Amino acid sequence: MNWISNVVRPKINSFLNRREVPENLWVKCPETGQMVFHKDLEANLHVIPGSGYHMRMEPMARLRSVFDGGKWYDVALPSVAADPLKFRDEKRYVDRLKDARAKTGAQDAVKVGYGKLDGLAVTVAVQDFGFMGGSLGMAAGEAVVTGLETAASRGTPFIIFACGGGMRMQEGILSLMQMPRTTCAVQELREAKLPYIVVLTNPTTGGITASYAMLGDIQIAEPGALIGFAGPRVIEQTIREKLPEGFQRAEYLRDHGMVDMVVHRHDMRATLARLCRLLMRVPQPAVVTTETPHTEPVVPETAALPAPAAVAAQ
Structure with a gap:
């Protein structure tokens, strides 16, 4: 009886009360x-x-890191046909969309927010690589266009954190048409004389690079980000040559003139705020000093000097 109560029962209780540890x-x-x-x-x-x-950084965390106080207003995005081509490979496209939405909690790969950055109103879009590789389909294209139009209508700079593997093959030509649509929307923002800043994150490739991701007034990249059209392995197999060290990485593109600057994520918010104020011709906010005033009178340094000797009259 002692063996059952002292050994078997505790083991059973520990097994039943075992907590699952997240992976x-x-x-x-x-x-x-x-x-x-x-x-x-x-x-x-x-x-x-x-x-x-x-x-990689999910859209909600990215937006919190950009906006003042981590607060912003979500921009309402138009709805599109879920599966216009009734596409199916190993799985139905609608099932893939359901899985991606359940995994990320988002409707599609692009999220757009409006708020303040260092006191200046801005519109920000973020692509989520976790949603089907950040691929650009009809919904994502509509989100980018809506973000650009929102910035134009509200007179704010538009910042986009680009990321993705290209166009969404399940939507065929409808996905490819998002390239000219987003390019035209960028041109409308440019005609409104408003800044368009692109932050290239890892990875940014395919049709995303071939459209709005390389049209910014300022091109910023995160350290080590893979940026290009085709992947390095595909290029090596095509030209049958070994690519240079660091080819298609952010630092390589900066050194060869395709990217304006490579900015560490810790400095990204301050850099974006400074660029937005510069391009919008808004002065930097005044620096408020927090020094406490002296409570005791300060004696001028000259008071400690000896009085000058009198000059005898000639």
Whole structure:
């Protein structure tokens, strides 16, 4: 009886009361293999502390890092046909959309917000690589166009964090038509003389690079981001040559004139605020000093000097 009560019963209770431990508590750095606790990674804007590797950032976290106080207004996006071509490969396209929406909690790959950045009104769009690789379909194209039109109508700069693997093959020609549509919307913003700033994140490839992602007034890239049209492996197989070290990475593109600057994520908000104020010709806010006034009278330095000797009259 003692064996049953002292050994068997506690083991049964521990088995029944076992708690499931989430699998994503620790994140591994793709470059160094360093393990980082997920809370520490979130607090560091999803940058690995040791190596500085920039992990992907979901749209909500990205918007919180940009807007003042982490607060903004969601821009309503138009609805589109869910499966215009009735596409099916190994799975139906509508089922893939359901899985992506359940995984990310978003309707599609682009989210648009309106708010204040350092006191200046801005419109910001973010692409989510977690939603079918950030691919550009009808819904994502409509979101980018709506964001550009919102910026034009409200007279604000438009900032987009581009990310994705290109066009969405399940929508065929309807997906490809988002390239000229977004390009025309960029031109409308340019005619309104409003800034268009593009932040290229990892990865930005395919038709996204071939359209709105390379049309910014200012082209910014995050460190180490893969930016190009075709992938490096495809290029090597096509030309049958070894590509240069760091080819298609943000630093390589900056050195060869395709990107204006490479900005660390910790400095991104301050850089965007400074660029928006510069392009909008809005002066920087006055710096308010917080120094406490002296409570005791300050004696001028000259009071400590000896009085000048009298000059005898000639």
